[in-house]
Amino acid sequence: MSQSLDRRRHPVRADLAAIDYEGRAEAARFVEGEVFQVIADRLPIRPEPRADRSIDTEALRGEWLTVYEQTPEGWAWGQLDTDGYVGWFSSGGLGPVTAATHRVRALRTYRYPVPDLKFPPLDLLSLGSKVTVTGETETRGLTYAILNDGSAVAARHLVPVETREEDWVLVAEELLGTPYLWGGRSSIGLDCSALVQLAAQTGGIDVPRDSDMQEAEAGEEIPHDDPSALKRGDLLFWKGHVGIIAGANKLVHANGFTMTVAHEPLDRAIERIAASEWGAITRARRLKAPA
The missing domain is CATH 2.30.30.40 (SH3 Domains)
Known part of the structure; x- marks a missing residue:
């Protein structure tokens, strides 16, 4: 078994x-x-x-x-x-486990040992990272969130964990230019399905990690015979690849062609991908935010 x-x-x-x-x-x-x-x-x-x-x-x-x-x-x-x-x-x-209070909403933010941007940062947190805020303080006019380990991040880069984006596709578009990274799942580098997952999560929508899982399970299946009828936020699938409909004849996807998150005319993407090993469109799905 x-x-x-x-x-x-x-x-x-x-x-x-x-x-x-x-x-x-x-x-x-x-x-x-x-x-x-x-x-x-x-x-x-x-x-x-x-x-x-x-x-x-x-x-x-x-x-x-x-x-x-x-x-x-x-x-x-x-x-x-x-x-x-x-x-x-x-x-x-x-x-050790702690209960997160906030998540990173900026594409990325530095975490400092003290609330002062002039100090060398400890690391760089990506969109979607979670932190536990215990207080706030201001240094030279900038408000810092103090985390449970005593480190600090710019408070304006955080939102409460329950915050939802009305237009999660806009978050995907904020990632334009991010390098393509096989298996990557951060604003430092990501792949096609991670772009979908990270952006959708900001809208309160949980989807599986890999494109084959998303194709089988994310949202509800919708017809894909007429791609021009798809709406902003719909997912379009090929064998081993997924992209997000961003508007009329516009696709946003992390891809190995440009090696970035990029906008691409949908008709051109369909033609280009059809001529590659990935072939024709296999499925379309529509996500729905929880009530």
Whole structure:
């Protein structure tokens, strides 16, 4: 039974599995997981505990991971709470769990050791990262949010975690020019499905991580035989690729052609992609924000 489970979504291996799978999957042993919080700015998640393997995805600061194994070499294996993705990551990027109060709304923001932009920053947080704010202070006219570890970020770059964007496609468009990165899931670099996921999350819409998952599950399927009838925010799929309809004959997508997040005329994109290995459009889906 275990062999039929997608390793990206189920914490099940031949030698080890999450306790919830006991009786449903085969494994040498079943264990309870321990929940940690990501304390790295970005934490790469890989299919194997090897630094030379391409990343599958990334966890962002403040997200939670349930860990089922840690190795002496500094690797951990577990599942990301945000979208259920399973893989290997550095245990050095993990810390104790705290309840987030805010998330980063700016494309990216520096985190400082003290509330003063003249100090060398500790790291660079991406859109979607989560933080716990304990107070505010002002230095030379700029208000800083003080985080639970004593560090500081510009308060204007944060919003309460429950904040929703009315036009989440605009967030995708704010990412125009961001480098394409296979497996990337941040404003430093991302791939096609991460662009959809990060932008949609700002509108309160949760979608799976990878394009094949989004094509099968995100929102509701709609006809794709007439692409000109699609609306802003609709998702258009090809084999291994997804883009967002941004307007009449306009597609926004992270792609390996420009190697960026880019606008592209929809008709031109359809023609170009049809001539490549990705072929014809396979599906269209429409997302709906929760009530």
